Amino acid sequence: xxxxxxxxxxxxxxxxxxxxxxxxxxxxxxxxxxxxxxxxxxxxxxxxxxxxxxxxxxxxxxxxxxxxxxxxxxxxxxxxxxxxxxxxxxxxxxxxxxxxxxxxxxxxxxxxxxxxxxxxxxxxxxxxxxxxxxxxxxxxxxxxxxxxxxxxxxxxxxxxxxxxxxxxxxxxxxxxxxxxxxxxxxxxxxxxxxxxxxxxxxxxxxxxxxxxxxxxxxxxxxxxxxxxxxxxxxxxxxxxxxxxxxxxxxxxxxxxxxxxxxxxxxx
Numbered sequence: 539x540x541x542x543x544x545x546x547x548x549x550x551x552x553x554x555x556x557x558x559x560x561x562x563x564x565x566x567x568x569x570x571x572x573x574x575x576x577x578x579x580x581x582x583x584x585x586x587x588x589x590x591x592x593x594x595x596x597x598x599x600x601x602x603x604x605x606x607x608x609x610x611x612x613x614x615x616x617x618x619x620x621x622x623x624x625x626x627x628x629x630x631x632x633x634x635x636x637x638x639x640x641x642x643x644x645x646x647x648x649x650x651x652x653x654x655x656x657x658x659x660x661x662x663x664x665x666x667x668x669x670x671x672x673x674x675x676x677x678x679x680x681x682x683x684x685x686x687x688x689x690x691x692x693x694x695x696x697x698x699x700x701x702x703x704x705x706x707x708x709x710x711x712x713x714x715x716x717x718x719x720x721x722x723x724x725x726x727x728x729x730x731x732x733x734x735x736x737x738x739x740x741x742x743x744x745x746x747x748x749x750x751x752x753x754x755x756x757x758x759x760x761x762x763x764x765x766x767x768x769x770x771x772x773x774x775x776x777x778x779x780x781x782x783x784x785x786x787x788x789x790x791x792x793x794x795x796x797x798x799x800x801x802x803x804x805x
Contacts, residue, residue, distance in 0.1 A: 550574045554751040556686045557659050558759035560774055565662045566653040568755035576646035584750050587640035591633040596621035603749045605756035609780050631779025638786040649790045651758040653801040660718035667722050674732030686748050687739035757784035762799045
């Protein structure tokens with residue numbers, strides 16, 4: 539299934555997953571998959587892309603790259619108001635291409651995209667985890683999964699001091715939001731499962747590689763939206779800049795996929 543991802547015997551792969559899609563028709567998810575020993579190189583490549591778009595357009599090195607806002611021209615991302623005024627849709631599309639092209643220069647990772655005619659993300663997530671588990675077993679390796687979501691420790695990262703009851707509420711909300719995804723992991727056969735532990739939720743604001751997965755997922759969706767109007771209809775107009783950016787990753791796409799995507803249950 540994941541031919542070309544490397545030889546067997548790897549200790550563990552880190553997998554960063556984020557979603558995109560059209561809430562009326564279907565969900566898509568993209569996974570950024572990297573072997574543990576190549577994690578540092580992948581992160582350095584992404585940060586090099588961040589450095590380049592900072593030098594070119596003033597995009598803050600620690601500003602969250604939220605793909606939907608970033609590519610649709612919403613929100614402020616630059617260091618100064620003057621830079622923000624110049625950072626329109628065309629510049630943002632170009633910055634996205636720079637980010638994914640720079641990431642693609644690093645050889646040791648794969649991008650895996652999946653789609654399903656469901657509006658319930660955890661249903662697609664179950665299929666994604668099943669594929670990852672099967673692949674890891676075939677390669678005699680293991681996978682740890684990170685997914686974009688509430689972590690429950692904003693009070694440890696921000697300057698704000700929360701009251702005890704606020705902290706409890708935050709942890710409770712995080713646990714509740716992760717419950718459907720946690721159940722997917724716990725449904726795996728403990729005797730031979732290769733996806734380790736529960737899903738690890740990572741707030742994209744604090745994770746560069748979740749932001750990378752978010753941009754990949756958004757651009758992958760728009761590539762599929764552009765290529766398959768018979769699935770998605772005309773309710774959403776694909777963003778050509780996003781589709782082009784995703785094409786920068788073609789050498790990292792899953793072997794046998796449809797332009798980087800595997801689609802289930804389309805009408």
